[in-house]
Each structure stands twice: as C-alpha cells, then as structure tokens.
Amino acid sequence: MFVAAALAFPLCLVNNIASLRYFSIISFLSPLYLAIFLMANYDHTSHCPAQPCVLGEMISIPIVLIATSCQDNMGDIYQDLRNKKRNGPLVISAVLITAFFLFLVIGQFGCMEFHRVNSNLLQDSNFPLTNAAGHFALFSMALALICNIPFLVYPALRVLYPLLWRQNYRDSSLQKKALMVGSTVFSAACLGIWLADHFLTVMGAIGILSCVYISGALPCMLYLKGAPVEDPKWLRHVSAAVLVLMVAIGLASFAFLVELSNASTPYCSSNAYI
Amino acid sequence: MLQLRTVAVMHTFNQLCRQRNSSLSGPFPRLYNMERLERFIPQDPLPLESFPSAFLTLFGSTVGSGLLALPYAIHLSGWPLGLLILSLGLGVNLFTCYLLVKVMQGDCVAYAMDSLFMHAFQGINKRALTWLTHFTRVNVILNNFGSIISYFIVVRLK
Numbered sequence: 184m185f186v187a188a189a190l191a192f193p194l195c196l197v198n199n200i201a202s203l204r205y206f207s208i209i210s211f212l213s214p215l216y217l218a219i220f221l222m223a224n225y226d227h228t229s230h231c232p233a234q235p236c237v238l239g240e241m242i243s244i245p246i247v248l249i250a251t252s253c254q255d256n257m258g259d260i261y262q263d264l265r266n267k268k269r270n271g272p273l274v275i276s277a278v279l280i281t282a283f284f285l286f287l288v289i290g291q292f293g294c295m296e297f298h299r300v301n302s303n304l305l306q307d308s309n310f311p312l313t314n315a316a317g318h319f320a321l322f323s324m325a326l327a328l329i330c331n332i333p334f335l336v337y338p339a340l341r342v343l344y345p346l347l348w349r350q351n352y353r354d355s356s357l358q359k360k361a362l363m364v365g366s367t368v369f370s371a372a373c374l375g376i377w378l379a380d381h382f383l384t385v386m387g388a389i390g391i392l393s394c395v396y397i398s399g400a401l402p403c404m405l406y407l408k409g410a411p412v413e414d415p416k417w418l419r420h421v422s423a424a425v426l427v428l429m430v431a432i433g434l435a436s437f438a439f440l441v442e443l444s445n446a447s448t449p450y451c452s453s454n455a456y457i
Numbered sequence: 458m459l460q461l462r463t464v465a466v467m468h469t470f471n472q473l474c475r476q477r478n479s480s481l482s483g484p485f486p487r488l489y490n491m492e493r494l495e496r497f498i499p500q501d502p503l504p505l506e507s508f509p510s511a512f513l514t515l516f517g518s519t520v521g522s523g524l525l526a527l528p529y530a531i532h533l534s535g536w537p538l539g540l541l542i543l544s545l546g547l548g549v550n551l552f553t554c555y556l557l558v559k560v561m562q563g564d565c566v567a568y569a570m571d572s573l574f575m576h577a578f579q580g581i582n583k584r585a586l587t588w589l590t591h592f593t594r595v596n597v598i599l600n601n602f603g604s605i606i607s608y609f610i611v612v613r614l615k
Contacts, residue, residue, distance in 0.1 A: 187612045204510050207517025214520055243530035243539065247546035249604070250523030250530075253515055255597060257554060258568030260511050260518075261561055270508055271558040277508075278515045279551045286527055287543060291536070293528030327520065328608045334518040335608075339601035342571045342594040371602060375609025382610045386526055389603035393596040401570065401593065402553035405560045409577040414559065422556055425549060 187325070188372040191332035195364040198353055200259045200337060206330040213327035214285055220320040221292035241439040242383070244432055245390020251282060252398040255338040336367055391436040399429030522607040570597050 197203060257275070264270045340363055341352040352360075378385055403426035410419060531539030560573060574593045578586055 184609050184612060187609065200514060201510070203517065204514050207513040210517035210520045211513055214524060243534040243542055244546070246523055246526050246530040247542050248549070250521065250527055251519065251546045251550045252523075252600075253519040253550070254554060254557060255570065255601065256518040257515065257557055258561065258570070258573070260515050261558060262568045264511055265507070268562065270511065271562070272555055274508060274511045274515055275551065275554040275558065277512055278519060279547050279554070281516065282519050283543070283547045286524060286547075287540070289524060290527035290531045290539065290543060294531040294536070294539070324525070325612045328522060328612055331517060331521055332605055332608055335521075335601040335605050338569070339598050339605075341569055342597045345571065346591065346594055367602070368605070371605040372609045374606045378606060379610055382522075382607060383526065383529070385603060385607045385610065386523065389600055389607070393600035393603070396593075396596050397570065397600050399549055399553055401574070401596075402556045402560070405573055405577045406556040409560055409563060411559065411563055418559075421552070425552060429549070 184372045184375055185369070187329050187332075188368045191329050191336075192364060192368055194330065194333040195336040195368060196357070196360055197333060197337070200256055200334070201263055203330075203333055206333075209323070209330045210327045213323040214289065216323055217320050218285055218288040218292070220316055221289060221296065223316075224296065225292055226296065241436050242387050245394060245436055246383075246386050248398055249386060249390045249394050250286060251279065252394055253278065254398050254402060256334055332368065336364060340364065340367065387436075387440060391433060391440055395429050395433035395436070400426055400433070403429070521604055522611045523604075525611055570594075 194203065194206065260274070261267060261271050264274070340360075343363070344350055344352045344355070348355075403422040406422050407419060407426070410422075527543070530542070533539075534542055557573075560577065561568065571590050571594045575586065575590050578589065581589075
C-alpha cells in the first residue's frame with residue numbers, strides 16, 4: 184500500500200489534469216485486458232447464482248453509481264476541448280457507452296466465475312493466479328488504480344483549498360502541495376490498512392453519502408437553477424424526476440445501511456457481506 | 458483557530474524545506490528536495506484539445522475500484538436486475554454529465570463543482586450560499602477521499 188502511495192505521490196502533484204493523459208492509457212487498457220481475460224477463462228458450466236434480495240439490490244445501486252461516475256473531472260476536460268458544443272456530449276457518450284459494455288462483461292463474467300468469496304474481484308481466492316496471464320491481469324489493474332489516484336486527489340484538494348486558505352490550488356507552492364498531497368495519500372493508505380476487510384462498507388458509505396449527491400442530485404440542481412431558456416421543457420421535467428429519484432435512492436440506501444448495521448445476522452445468503 | 462494552526466504548520470514545513478534544500482548534509486536530505494521531486498511530476502502544458510485525449514482522460518477518471526465490485530453487485534441483485542441497475546446507473550450518469558455540459562455551455566466560466574454551485578445559486582442568501590457550497594465541497598472531498606481508500610484496499614494484493 185505504501186509503495187502504491189509513493190508511486191502515486193508525484194503524479195498527484197500535477198498542475199493540470201491534461202498532464203495525466205498518457206497514464207490514462209493504462210486505465211483504458213487494463214480493464215480491457217481484464218475483460219478479455221475473464222472471457223477467455225469462462226467455463227461454460229458456471230453461472231451467476233443470483234440470490235436477489237431487497238438489501239442486496241439497495242447496496243448494489245450505490246456501487247454501480249460509484250463505478251460509473253466521472254463528474255468531478257469533467258469540468259477540466261470540457262474546458263480544454265476544441266469545439267466544446269459538438270465534442271462535449273460526444274466524448275461523454277463515447278466514454279459511458281464504452282464503459283457500459285466493458286463493465287457489463289467484467290460484471291457478468293466476474294460474477295459467473297469468481298463471485299463467491301470476496302466482494303473485491305482481485306482479492307477473490309477463486310481468481311486464477313496459476314498462470315502468467317492471471318498475474319498480469321492482477322498487476323495491470325493494480326497499476327491502473329495507482330495511475331487513477333491523481334484523478335481523485337486533484338478535485339479533492341482543489342475544493343479543500345478554499346476551505347482552509349484563501350488560495351487557489353494551482354497557484355500554491357510546490358512545498359504546500361507536497362504537504363497536502365502527501366498527507367491525503369498517506370492518510371488514505373493508513374485508513375486503507377485499517378479498513379482492509381471492509382471494502383464493501385467503504386464503497387457503500389461513499390456511494391450513499393456522497394456519490395448520490397455528486398453524480399446525481401447536484402448536476403440536476405445546477406441545471407434546474409441555471410438552465411438556458413431555449414432548452415426544451417421536457418429536459419427540465421426529466422432532470423427534476425432524476426433529482427427526486429436520486430434523493431429517494433440516497434435516503435432509502437441510508438435507511439437500509441442503518442438497518443444493516445443493526446442486524447446481527449448477515450443478510451441475503453451465507454456470503455459474508457462486510 | 459484552525460486556519461492559524463494550519464498556517465503555523467505550513468510555515469514550519471516551508472522553513473524545513475528551505476533548510477533541507479540549502480544543505481544536502483542532513484539525515485534525509487533528498488526527502489525534501491523539491492527540485493528533485495519536480496523532475497518526477499508529469500508536465501504537459503498542452504490542453505486536451507483532441508477527442509482521443511479527452512476520451513482517454515475521462516475514461517481514466519471513470520474506471521476505479523467500483524469496477525472490481527461490480528461482479529459482487531450483480532451477484533447481490535441477480536443477473537437481470539443487475540443489468541437493469543447497471544443500465545440505470547450509466548443512464549443517470551450520462552444524463553447528469555449532459556446536464557453539466559449544458560450548464561457549462563452557458564455564461565459560466567467556472568468548471569469545478571463548488572464554483573459551478575456558487576455560480577448557479579449566487580442569487581440566494583449569502584450565508585446559506587456559503588454553507589451550501591461548503592456542503593458541496595465536503596461531499597466532493599468525501600467522495601474522492603473514500604474512493605482513494607477503496608483503491609488502497611484493492612491494491613493490497615494477496
């Protein structure tokens with residue numbers, strides 16, 4: 184974990200998200216390789232033994248929302264685009280449609296083959312590490328996640344700065360940035376050690392507490408408040424409906440999480456949840 | 458009070474950095490050598506103008522540890538419902554990203570979430586605006602910091 188933190192540290196000190204463009208190639212190729220690897224290892228006799236229950240469904244919604252959210256860095260990417268009006272929606276559609284097929288393959292094939300032991304695919308004891316291809320899939324995904332850490336540190340620090348100082352993140356000195364990035368990355372690594380066996384709890388908590396707001400409710404609120412006059416009315420109605428839906432999902436998931444924390448027995452099946 | 462303390466800590470840290478940089482004879486001289494550190498920071502002054510660069514960067518910020526929890530999420534909700542939830546999640550994200558683009562296409566010059574919020578709600582009570590902006594900032598920090606923790610849990614390979 185600390186090696187990962189040390190590797191991610193200099194990448195997190197970038198002044199602009201554009202500097203990470205070559206590292207995002209790894210983030211694209213690694214899940215692609217993992218999807219191909221899962222399909223290649225597919226055993227026709229295996230299936231995804233679903234044991235659906237309301238709690239399981241409620242907890243899977245925030246996980247899916249976290250997995251597909253990209254709103255935090257969208258502003259910076261949009262700002263840099265040439266021909267924003269045409270390329271903006273095109274880039275978003277291309278990314279999310281590609282992500283949909285990739286996530287679908289990883290989700291379905293991963294569920295069919297390695298779902299039984301751990302909520303995290305790479306740490307599942309069924310994950311085949313008997314060959315070089317399995318090891319490569321494991322390490323390429325780990326590398327992709329390390330390269331992705333700056334995409335999270337950058338927006339977090341950019342909004343943390345105005346809370347602490349009256350200064351812009353980009354304009355601050357390298358020493359100050361190094362201190363902030365270092366404390367963020369290494370404290371996250373320490374918390375990662377502490378919460379190592381509670382992966383799904385961390386995911387559920389982020390998804391319910393903040394992702395529902397950042398990815399769902401906030402953009403709808405922003406649009407409803409500042410929508411251009413020439414936009415069609417139905418767009419306003421749909422965004423209002425999405426806002427209500429996201430608030431409902433957030434509140435319901437929170438209620439289920441509270442219920443879950445009070446429950447003395449694991450829910451849904453014999454699989455350990457937390 | 459918190460700001461005063463933070464300034465004091467920063468001042469001490471800056472002094473320490475200066476001392477370390479002026480003399481390389483300390484016990485860990487290279488640890489605080491900013492010039493050395495600067496060499497490892499990727500520098501690319503060119504903006505993400507083209508479609509492939511923007512695509513890869515946005516894709517990079519989409520892929521994360523949530524992807525590795527998807528098989529379990531599909532297992533919990535069942536295959537048909539899992540597909541429906543995945544479609545719903547991507548549909549909502551696609552729609553909200555489109556709304557954000559619409560907001561940014563207006564007269565807005567801000568691109569960070571908190572700045573967008575302040576710009577959109579500038580007409581409301583100033584005190585309420587400050588607190589609501591702080592709420593948005595805390596949520597952004599919580600979302601990203603929590604995700605970093607989950608990344609570190611995942612990279613703790615067996």
